[in-house]
Amino acid sequence: MxxxxxxxxxxxxxxxxxNEHFYKLTQAQFAALLRDYVDADHLAHRLLAAEKRNLALYGFGIKGFTLSMIETAIEISQGEIPTSVIHEILSTGREMLAHPVxxxxxxxxxxxxxxxxxxxxxxxxxxxxxxxxxxxxxxxxxxxxxxxxxxxxxxxxxxxxxxxxxxxxxxxxxxxxxxxxxxxxxxxxxxxxxxxxxxxxxxxxxxxxxxxxxxxxxxxxxxxxxxxxxxxx
The missing domain is CATH 3.40.50.1000 (HAD superfamily/HAD-like)
Structure with missing residues (x-):
């Protein structure tokens, strides 16, 4: 047979x-960067909404996740997010792309x-x-x-x-x-x-x-x- x-x-x-472990660690860093604007739970909700919204444009992966974090930070802060925080978000994205397997x-x-x-x-x-x-x-x-x-x-x-x-x-x-x-x-x-x-x-x-x-x-x-x-x- x-x-x-x-x-x-x-x-x-x-x-x-x-894989997801590294996303969770990065989300914790992201929440710390935005703590003066929003609580962590609401931020996670807004970030997830941005990720889903952007999947058709950016696809799955760290680069799209990083762009969604930047977009969420700008929205949450009503455009007042300092460039230093944007730089930190980009740095966390690069760290994810270099993490050991x-x-x-x-x-x-x-x-x-x-x-x-x-x-x-x-x-x-x-x-x-x-x-x-x-x-x-x-x-x-x-x-x-x-x-x-x-x-x-x-x-x-x-x-x-x-x-x-x-x-x-x-x-x-x-x-x-x-x-x-x-x-x-x-x-x-x-x-x-x-x-x-x-x-x-x-x-x-x-x-x-x-x-x-x-x-x-x-x-x-x-x-x-x-x-x-x-x-x-």
Whole structure:
């Protein structure tokens, strides 16, 4: 009997390496810079609104996040924000772009165990240069047969990726920490979707679990992925 799954897609940020942690630290710095204008909770609400509003223009990633912080600072201060604070915001953005890559537990061992038996694809969204930098710094690049850095993730994204690099979406499986971006569109494309929760997943990526979907699975961490694949042979 042919194997049910021949190709596995992996999300990158907060699935293979830590990401949202650095955004939270930067937001704390941002709140400290704006403390004379607004409280931290209201600032977080306004920043999230700006991020969502700007996604269509800037896409996902640190550069768009930095621009949204600047926009929010100007709005909150009614244009009175000092240039020194704008400079500090730009500095925090540069620091994020240079931060070291911290691979999550079990990521390397899991990829090493699977890459000889499955075609592995990195499917991630965000800024091209930053994602390429993080992949290189992670030391995980050699485990992947293909890399897809996309502007957003939709069912069509997974149909194209699993058709281009595998045997089609029906024999593909996507692994990620975002229900909205990694799991739900993969299921809609006809693939399997494996949800790996992360404590700091960005609120924009939250969605309801498709508990009743026959191709949905949830694991505590990447170390459990091998057992899921054994059951799906």
């Amino acid at each position: 042919p194997r049910q799954i021949t190709t596995i897609g992996f999300d990158a940020d907060d699935t293979l390496w830590q 911290e691979v999550v537990p079990h990521a390397r061992d899991t990829l090493e165990a699977l890459h000889k038996d499955y075609r592995l694809i990195l499917i991630t969204k965000g800024d091209l240069f930053d994602q390429e930098r993080k992949l290189a710094a992670s030391g995980l690049g050699d485990y992947f047969h293909a890399v897809e850095i996309v502007s957003d993730k939709s069912p069509a994204t997974y149909v194209k990726a699993f058709s281009r690099h595998g045997d089609g979406p029906e024999r593909g499986l996507m692994v990620g920490n975002s229900l909205k971006s990694d799991v739900l569109p993969a299921l809609e494309a006809g693939s399997w979707g494996v949800y790996v929760p992360h404590a700091l997943t960005w609120s924009y990526e939250h969605a309801e679990k498709p508990e009743d979907h026959p191709r949905f699975r949830e694991i505590a961490d990447l170390g459990d992925l091998g057992e899921i694949l054994k059951l799906l042979r």
